[in-house]
Amino acid sequence: MPRLRAAATHASVAAGQGKFAARDEGLQRMLALRCPDLFEEDSEAEHLRRFAEALTMVRELCPFAEALRLGVIVFPARGPARFFGGEQRVLQELRQRLIGLLGEESAIQLGIADGLFAACTAAAMQEIVPLGKTQAFLAQLPVACLGQPKLSASLERVGIYRLGLFARLPEASITERFGRDAVAAHRVARGQSGELPGLRDAKALARLASLEAERSLVSHQADFFGGSSVQDRRALAIARGVQDRFGPRSLMVARLFAGRDPSTRGRLLPLASADSPRSSGEGPWPGSLPLPSPARVLSRALEVSLLSTEGKEIQLDRHATMSARPASLEAWGRRQAAVAWSAAWPVEEGWWHRSRRLARMQLLLEGGVAVLLAYSEGRWSLEGIYD
Amino acid sequence: MVSASARWLPVAEELAELFPEGHCQRGWTVLITAAFGQGGHSLAYALASEPSRRGHWCAVVGAEDPGIAAAAELGLDLTRVVFVPLAGEPLAEAAGSLLDGFDMLLLVLDRGIKAATARRLAARARDRRAVIVVVGKDNSVWPEADLTITVKDAHWEGLGQGSGRLRARQARVHSAARRGERRPSAHALHLPSHEGSVGVCDDAKT
Numbered sequence: 001m002p003r004l005r006a007a008a009t010h011a012s013v014a015a016g017q018g019k020f021a022a023r024d025e026g027l028q029r030m031l032a033l034r035c036p037d038l039f040e041e042d043s044e045a046e047h048l049r050r051f052a053e054a055l056t057m058v059r060e061l062c063p064f065a066e067a068l069r070l071g072v073i074v075f076p077a078r079g080p081a082r083f084f085g086g087e088q089r090v091l092q093e094l095r096q097r098l099i100g101l102l103g104e105e106s107a108i109q110l111g112i113a114d115g116l117f118a119a120c121t122a123a124a125m126q127e128i129v130p131l132g133k134t135q136a137f138l139a140q141l142p143v144a145c146l147g148q149p150k151l152s153a154s155l156e157r158v159g160i161y162r163l164g165l166f167a168r169l170p171e172a173s174i175t176e177r178f179g180r181d182a183v184a185a186h187r188v189a190r191g192q193s194g195e196l197p198g199l200r201d202a203k204a205l206a207r208l209a210s211l212e213a214e215r216s217l218v219s220h221q222a223d224f225f226g227g228s229s230v231q232d233r234r235a236l237a238i239a240r241g242v243q244d245r246f247g248p249r250s251l252m253v254a255r256l257f258a259g260r261d262p263s264t265r266g267r268l269l270p271l272a273s274a275d276s277p278r279s280s281g282e283g284p285w286p287g288s289l290p291l292p293s294p295a296r297v298l299s300r301a302l303e304v305s306l307l308s309t310e311g312k313e314i315q316l317d318r319h320a321t322m323s324a325r326p327a328s329l330e331a332w333g334r335r336q337a338a339v340a341w342s343a344a345w346p347v348e349e350g351w352w353h354r355s356r357r358l359a360r361m362q363l364l365l366e367g368g369v370a371v372l373l374a375y376s377e378g379r380w381s382l383e384g385i386y387d
Numbered sequence: 388m389v390s391a392s393a394r395w396l397p398v399a400e401e402l403a404e405l406f407p408e409g410h411c412q413r414g415w416t417v418l419i420t421a422a423f424g425q426g427g428h429s430l431a432y433a434l435a436s437e438p439s440r441r442g443h444w445c446a447v448v449g450a451e452d453p454g455i456a457a458a459a460e461l462g463l464d465l466t467r468v469v470f471v472p473l474a475g476e477p478l479a480e481a482a483g484s485l486l487d488g489f490d491m492l493l494l495v496l497d498r499g500i501k502a503a504t505a506r507r508l509a510a511r512a513r514d515r516r517a518v519i520v521v522v523g524k525d526n527s528v529w530p531e532a533d534l535t536i537t538v539k540d541a542h543w544e545g546l547g548q549g550s551g552r553l554r555a556r557q558a559r560v561h562s563a564a565r566r567g568e569r570r571p572s573a574h575a576l577h578l579p580s581h582e583g584s585v586g587v588c589d590d591a592k593t
Binding site for chain 2: 229231234235237241242246249250251252253254255256262265266267268271290291292293294297298322325340342343362364368369370384385386387
């Protein structure tokens, strides 16, 4: 089953990055490009114009390329790497095209790493961070790289000079010690997220967007993903606009991963840090749960009580046999009668499971609502609703 | 790859009977009303399946806990869908922007929406020739919808008393268009069937 293995490898890379992660965002391999000559706007708006041209050109290589700020462009590296035969080749191709556009003397910095922040930093250092080595790469960076002077000062005062040490601080202590704003930076340091606050310059991007709106859309087929139409580009441009306005997690794409846990099989990832939507072509994975899947999957399972007629919590023994017949479910502050239910299905422990789920069960309540329950260490929780 | 028709969006064959002309007119707002857990979400994903497969971009707006595997099973092409888990004013604003580049919006409105906002979005959908599919608990969520599909009496088969599994659900569905000559109709709906498809049952309409 090569496809299953391939997806499993990908999932393990994503999972392996956040050893501490409660929820990782599936950091994707990103290519970042920096043109320091274009960082600052000039009075003639010449830099803005040239940057807009550079962005258009990069979008010919990858329609999902986006600007973070003036002079900085990022895009997911996987598709182009496949197309050009490796990451080095993509960099070569990109550099050649940029020199053609911007001139030999122009400074062009390229880099590849997992996640947005690491990629941008790698570009500043002109590095390709090998797959899986991003955490090590981040660890040795000085805290000043976070671009947050107050946080850096606080960290250095307590002897923390590098991101590695910052990352090792327990998540729970960060707010108390360094303030709420430091939490996002901490997640970035730990390799859990690529979205460092301050990476994007919304105002500059707005100016860029209005410049782009003046130019006509070039409608031609890009080779990259087997055809990227005018509709694709338009939809993605609008989507990026929403994301710029409301934040990275306001605009998500869906991916199916190998796995049997409803909450990890289908996942949402922010558009910026997700691979091109096209690449999630793999179909639904076989799992221990029969179809259909629940149309609502709670992002955080809800603790509930499954009760017998005497009002006692139903327990499962090690054969997943119930201690009594389920009579009612207490959830959302209400008690509803149980009408029908499956046996409890023990779940195999897979390497991709972060939590120990022992069993799952389908339950039909009076009123016709069917839910998916999970049982773990004596407690029941509600994972999904078959809406 | 995109459907050539400028006037309508395609609809899965199994759902065509719910629509006056067998497909969904561009610019329309379609309201699906269903009580919690009665299949409203599944029907919405099923309505978006054919458009997404034919190259039309869809956005699922306002769903806090979308079942992605379920959406894929119901036929949604995940490579043409985005999910926008916003609420309140941001939801309305984002929906307005999205109508500019997306042909179909699924608006999940568990908490309802202001009437003025609904009207504004409906006008924008007409203007941009996009379709809004609203999922809400009853008619009051979007009283001026061009088509209202009401899901009632959903019942699941397949579970016993400690055995079996959820296999299929049937529901009764009323479909009523706000304008036009077609009278309201009632149907029996698979939601899904044993094979996993969602659609009007072949056997006798009620």
